[in-house]
Amino acid sequence: MSTRKKSQSSRKKRPAVRLGAIDTNAVIQRLRQLHELGGDPELEKFPAADELYLVLQHTARTATLLRQPTNVEANVVGEAALLRVKLWQHLREQADAGQLKAISHARDAGVPWHDFNEALGVRTKQGAYQKAQRLKAEQVRQPHERRSPEVARRHEKRRLAEERAERTRVLSQEQRFPLALRIGRMLVRYQPDFRVSEMAEYWLSEIVDTIDDRYTALERANFTTFIEQFVREIHQFAAECHHEPACSEEARQALQLATEFTYQARPGTRPELQA
Template sequence: MPRRTRKSVPPTKPLLRTPLRVGNLDAAAVVGELRQLHEDAEDPSIDRMPDDEELFRALLYLERQAGAVKDDQARRDAAIKRVCLWQYVREQTDIHQARAVADARSAGAEWGDLMPALAVKTPSAAYNKATRLRAAALVAQGEPAVRRTPEAVLEAERRIEARAMATRRAEEEAARRHELLVPVAQRLLDCRNELVEDEDVEFWLEQIEAVLPHCTTATQMVSLGTYVEALVRVLRMLSRHSPQAVCATDEARSAYAAAAELLRR
């Protein structure tokens, strides 16, 4: 039979299967559970076991003292927990090594300088290995799994940067809008006696009045915007029946128009 040729996969094509990972883990808590197992087994050297936060040294101790746990079930549970912790260490290693490489590069290190540290023989191999490490770091940041190729990693990083830029633009726009929102809300309050007498109008004016003096946090600004929007909505609805009766003065009409215009942005 003719040999089936394997189709080449585009280097930027996403992985169909996301690699399984331990992911977030309270490693210190797991080490604490292992400590308890050894204490229950009356491990004679337990006082020499490193602190729960010293993960690597604690794992080496637990490996040396594995035989101190005599009960078969307890020894099996302890070994499985150690396997889990070593897998966690393996996953974290890629992330932190990628950060170290990035720090070295930002400090002016060439790929040739990183060859011994990355245990490779050529600058291109150092670059490729660093790229694979960055792919692991991207997954740890919550990105979908990417192929460990330069093309795939660069494409993923471009997507992350584009999202970050969009977020920054949205935040800047929200900040500009909030700067305008406070004086617009104050103008509506200043004209409250010149606005139509209505139960809903008065309710939303009271909400604006309550939050406006303390409007410093993002949450408070969102609340203020919600109240102004609700007031404008009520005034717009009432104006359909009697446009002239909603605002008694030019100043009130100007304040209402300014709020409506701001909300349209």
């Protein structure tokens, strides 16, 4: 392998940098100030701050008419041009996201890929699909990733896997909710008798605040998780401080039930109880 090829192969990938959210009103206000300083002969026609595209058209049309005032240190003409570059970059990023959303809406409405050819400036349905994937990759890629259909498919695969995992979690935890609710009421009843850390107190307060407000599958699943998190935190605190987590027999029995509920299907996952 030649030195040149080695250099190219070892070269680090440049990070993907996006402008992201900016205060366009502030940028446009500064741009208007610069055009006023530069003697824009059409300043009275300068568009409002909420008319970004018209602002860009106006500033492009009058850019060559600006002059550097002798009593101003700032590079008026140069800074105005640089702010235009920034606004165009912002508009491009917004356009990519907006176009991708429009493509998604059209696909959801049953529009076939070959109907996108003219709108996306391509010749084939494969080209339309690939361009849509590149737009998607631009929205989801990490700094070290390229803007490519492969990146978009990888992120989509990961997103679908996360959604499947979340649906499985919700289904499993919701099935345990009736027992979790009964245990939760016991924990609430004996709340003053628990020795809790700040985190254990937080999870116990979540149980108290939501115990009578669980209507959806996600809410019921999350309530079950609150019980489990409280159990882990209170036992960890007890192990660290070498004290009993409950100071009454009733509270101890309630915590015992909650502990068995948390670990009954997870043998060997109670290291904090072995301290």
